[in-house]
Amino acid sequence: MHGTYGEDGTIQGFFDLKGISYVGSDLLSSAVGMDKIISKMILKSNEIPVVDFIWFYEKEWYKNKDNFIKKINFPVIIKPANLGSSIGISKAKNLSELTEAIEFAGNFSNKILIEKMIYPLKEINCSVLGDSEKSFTSVLEEPISSGDILSYEDKYFSKGNNNKGITSTKRKIPADIPKEMENKIKNLAKKTFKIFGNSGVVRIDFIIDKKENEVFVNEINTIPGSLSFYLWEATNKKFSELLNNLIEIALKKQREKENLKISYKKNIFNLDPKSLKMGNKN
Numbered sequence: 001m002h003g004t005y006g007e008d009g010t011i012q013g014f015f016d017l018k019g020i021s022y023v024g025s026d027l028l029s030s031a032v033g034m035d036k037i038i039s040k041m042i043l044k045s046n047e048i049p050v051v052d053f054i055w056f057y058e059k060e061w062y063k064n065k066d067n068f069i070k071k072i073n074f075p076v077i078i079k080p081a082n083l084g085s086s087i088g089i090s091k092a093k094n095l096s097e098l099t100e101a102i103e104f105a106g107n108f109s110n111k112i113l114i115e116k117m118i119y120p121l122k123e124i125n126c127s128v129l130g131d132s133e134k135s136f137t138s139v140l141e142e143p144i145s146s147g148d149i150l151s152y153e154d155k156y157f158s159k160g161n162n163n164k165g166i167t168s169t170k171r172k173i174p175a176d177i178p179k180e181m182e183n184k185i186k187n188l189a190k191k192t193f194k195i196f197g198n199s200g201v202v203r204i205d206f207i208i209d210k211k212e213n214e215v216f217v218n219e220i221n222t223i224p225g226s227l228s229f230y231l232w233e234a235t236n237k238k239f240s241e242l243l244n245n246l247i248e249i250a251l252k253k254q255r256e257k258e259n260l261k262i263s264y265k266k267n268i269f270n271l272d273p274k275s276l277k278m279g280n281k282n
């Protein structure tokens with residue numbers, strides 16, 4: 001599953017209510033990962049590098065344009081807060097392009113993210129497999145885009161391929177980057193996975209600012225295209241082994257969930273208020 005209802009915590013919450021175990025991230029980590037703005041706020045507050053940004057509700061923009069324009073240094077990238085596959089994303093180098101881009105992004109979300117445009121850039125993706133206790137990183141990939149924004153067409157309809165999905169994107173595996181940068185990215189990927197509380201398999205996408213040689217976490221995909229199997233194959237893990245791992249992690253998570261107290265047997269409305277004071281164990 002992908003996107004709205006499948007990847008944003010909705011179906012995960014439904015499974016929780018039903019007591020059904022499932023592969024992948026839970027309600028909270030799925031929901032947070034789906035919102036690019038909330039994700040960036042959480043990463044920033046945990047000192048994980050993210051590209052400079054501002055955000056607003058689309059309605060605020062129409063009421064208060066000048067206030068936001070003051071904060072913008074062109075060129076910028078405009079993104080709807082959710083969705084993926086580059087839908088609703090555009091770049092702007094001046095005010096008229098910005099106005100158009102915000103209107104366009106507003107078709108997909110009521111929250112708009114504006115980021116500094118990184119150029120020239122290198123994109124690097126890393127898959128992470130595991131849970132909050134233990135996680136592993138895959139080899140890194142470098143997707144190669146045909147334009148300056150890796151578009152929906154690049155991702156799903158590369159020339160010469162008949163709609164093979166993400167696996168048809170042009171890419172270098174392993175990515176051609178220095179060892180030091182590779183280690184830094186893998187380390188950031190594991191930290192990000194832990195902060196969001198992901199489980200199963202995710203893909204974390206990075207942007208390298210080639211001019212400054214700085215790396216930023218761009219986004220997390222909690223249900224990555226093709227489960228990132230091609231990255232795990234390149235890491236010496238067969239697809240069947242990856243599936244086994246995913247199912248084991250899901251069952252472990254379900255067992256852990258079943259052991260947690262989610263309700264309290266006593267009727268708290270009948271208790272003596274004094275017994276509810278902090279530190280009183282009755």
Ligand SMILES: Nc1ncnc2c1ncn2[C@@H]1O[C@H](COP(=O)(O)OP(=O)(O)O)[C@@H](O)[C@H]1O
Nearest residue numbers: 051077083084085086087115116117118149150
């Ligand atoms: N700050 C940025 N500067 C330059 N290019 C960017 C920036 N953010 C995104 N891009 C380009 O746009 C593409 C899509 O953006 P991304 O945030 O990954 O959205 P999606 O969820 O649609 O994949 C990226 O793969 C990258 O090529």
Ligand SMILES: [Mg+2]
Nearest residue numbers: 085086205219
């Ligand atoms: Mg992306």
